[in-house]
Amino acid sequence: MIDYHIHPGYSIDADPYSLEEYCIKALELGLREICFTTHCEFDPSRADLDWFVRCDGRIVPMHPPEWLNRYFKDIAMCAGMFRKDGLIVKAGLEAGFDLGLERNIEGVISQYPFDFVIGSVHCLDHIAISSETESPGYFRGKNLQEAAGAYFRTLAAAVASGLFDVIGHLDVYRRHGTPFYGEATELMYQSHIDEVLTLMVKNGTGLELNTSALRHNRGLFYPAEQILMMAVEKGVSNFTIGSDCHRISELGRNIFPAVESAKKIGIKFSVYERRKPRLVEEM
Ligand SMILES: [Zn+2]
Ligand SMILES: [Zn+2]
Incomplete structure (x- = not known):
């Protein structure tokens, strides 16, 4: 088992656990490979x-x-320390994408030897739709079609940028959007997803299965299973899986049932080294 979406104490919205504590827990859980993906946001208007x-x-x-x-020093230390125990530790980042931030993001990720970079849309119009407190401030002024249109336009730009190995929690708007707008939110992908998946195939961008959906009561993972089936059919070539844990008790959570379910629709998972994917033969 692997976990490719982990927020250690570096992320200020995560519990202050060290990388080493996460590695020890990963061994206890029998994980074979983990990738730390601390947050990096780039929107200057949200600097404060x-x-x-x-x-x-x-x-x-x-x-x-x-x-x-x-x-990177911390991760290299852990990678060296835990290798003998059979745990592989990788260096990743979850980059928050919004329109117009391409150069800022590239400036950072091209300067460091990341193994893996997730691109995630957390904000629209400089408002965090992934936040319970901020999201109503965005949704209130828009109908569901407008909000979905803006989300998928931003997502398409993230894929088109070619900056990311995978797209993180592709339909995370369901987390706070569905409680706000109702169940119709769950179907909003239908008129937008084809364009995004076509771009993903063209640019070689992969897709993440994010098991935090279960913690948010939004199904087994992000994206919804119908989107995953379409991604497989379209030919998206790389998939990763991650718990998006912000505390140590969430490490690896629900990865096993998610993998079992994903296998049934023909998904194979990849791991990354210096931004190059490799298929995991057995999981
Ligand atoms: Zn995220
Ligand atoms: Zn995350």
Whole structure:
């Protein structure tokens, strides 16, 4: 089993656990490979809200990203320390994407030797739709069609940028959108998904299965199973799986049932090294 979406203490919305504590827990759980994917946000207009990282017990600025030197050192230390126990540890990032941020993101991810970069849409119009407190501020001024249109336009731009190995929690708008707009939200992908999947195939962008959906009571994973089936049919070539854990008790959570369910629709998972995917033969 693998977990390719982990927020250690570097993420300020995560519990302050060290990478080493996560590795010890990963061994206990019998995970074979993990990838840390701490948050990095890039929208200058949200600097006061988002641009902070917990590093060495202190809250430090996210940009310029000097903390990444320490992050890579920490990961290299863990990778060396746990290799003999059979645990592979990779260095990743979850980059928050919004329209117009391509250059800012590229400037950071091209400077560091990441194994894996997730691109995620958390914000529309500089408002975090992934946040319970902020999202009503975005949804209130828009009908469901407008909100879905804006989300998928942003998502398409994220894929078109070619900057990301996979798209994270592709339909995360369901988390707070469905409680706000109702069940019709669950079908909003239908008029937009084909364009996004076509772009993913064209650009070689992969797709993440994110098991935090179960914690949010939105099914077994993001994206919904119908989207996954379409992705397989279209020929999306790489899939990863991650718990999106923000505390140690969530590490690896629901990965096993998600993998079993994904296998039934023909999905094979990949791991990454220095941004190159490799198919996992057995899971
Ligand atoms: Zn995310
Ligand atoms: Zn995440």
